[in-house]
Amino acid sequence: MVKKLIFFCFIIFISPGLVMGELIDNGDGTITDTDTGLMWSQTTHSAQHDWEGAILSCEAIASSTGFDDWRLPSKNELLSIVDYTKYNPAASDKFATNAGYYWTSTSYVKVSDPPEAKAWCINFKNGMVEGKAKTEEEYYVRAVRGGQNQLTGMVISEPAQTSDWMIGRLMPIIWEGAGKANVNIILSDDGGSSFDKVIVENTPDDGSYVWRKIGTADNGEAMNLGESDNYVLKVELTDGSAGNIQGMFSIKEETGGFGSKTELSDIIRGLQILAGILVE
Incomplete structure (x- = not known):
């Protein structure tokens, strides 16, 4: 009991990365977290699955919103909707949540003879994290979209989720996972339902691209962007064999000042990012 109390205190008071933003009920069976930019399935899947079954069940979701990029969340993503002020279940009332274990996509290997493949699960009775065997157990599933699928091997670090x-x-x-071929970089202004705004095509997969003027494509054509908090970026190999998306983030009308953000700390961060690109 003492160990659990210490764990809860650590989560609530020490770990800022696990604090939820405002949860928006979209009225279509989905919940959007304004702090992470992630969109969640409001309900728990009706059936329990082993780990591979959990991945497949998320990918098979057909939402009334028309999104087809649902996936199994990572450990940190699923932890972001744990509410440690609640118990049995430790989740917001806006979600339909069972007080039991939920799969994440985050794997690890238990050192044993032979080695045992496991994945992290989160117990929504109390928010505790525990590793479970991928093939021997069946647990609950909640799907997520937005952010990034950590199973693709290509991770986008900029632009960040919820950035402006x-x-x-x-x-x-x-992005990471570079060096395979050339990539296309495409933008969506409707939360990822459609990607029809091409920033650049057939650019080297070298891990970075500087979009020198937001709203204007690499070929000089105007993209007719409007103000929205629902932008999603896609980087994918030109042959379509690999890629990832990042979102959601905001694009606004220019209001003056330097760079993408007006706060001094954000300007400094942007300069550091650009310096790293230009040095390479």
Whole structure:
């Protein structure tokens, strides 16, 4: 009991990354977290699954919103909707949540003979995290979209989720898992339902691209961007064999000042990012 109390105190008072923003009920069976930019399935899947079954069940979701990029959340993503002020279940009342274990996509290998493949689960009775065998157990599933699928091997670090950018300014785009071929970089202004705004095509997969003027494509064509908090970026290999999306983030009309944000700390961060790109 004492260990659990210490754990809860650590989560609530020490770990700022696990604090929820405002949860918005979209009225279509989804919940959006304004702090992370993630969109969640409001309900728990009706059936329990093993780990691979959990991944497949998320990918098979057909939402009334028309999104087809649902996935199994990572450990940190699922932890972001744990509410440690609640118990049995430890979740907001806006979610339909069972007080039991939920799968995450985050794997690890237990050192044993032979090694045992496991994945992290979160117990929504109390918010505790525990590793479970991928093939021997069946647990609950909640799907997420937005952010990034950590199973693709390509991770986008900039632009960050919930970041703010200005039309007409510069945006550094940075991703990992580079060096395979050329990539296309495409923008969605409707939360990822459609990607029809091409920033650049067939650019080297070298891990970075500087979008020198938000709202204008690499070929000089105007993209007719409007103010929205629902922008999502896609970086994908030109042959379509790999890629990832990042979102959601905001693009606003230019209001003056330097860079994508007006706060001094954000300006400094942007300069550091750009310096790293230009040095390379």
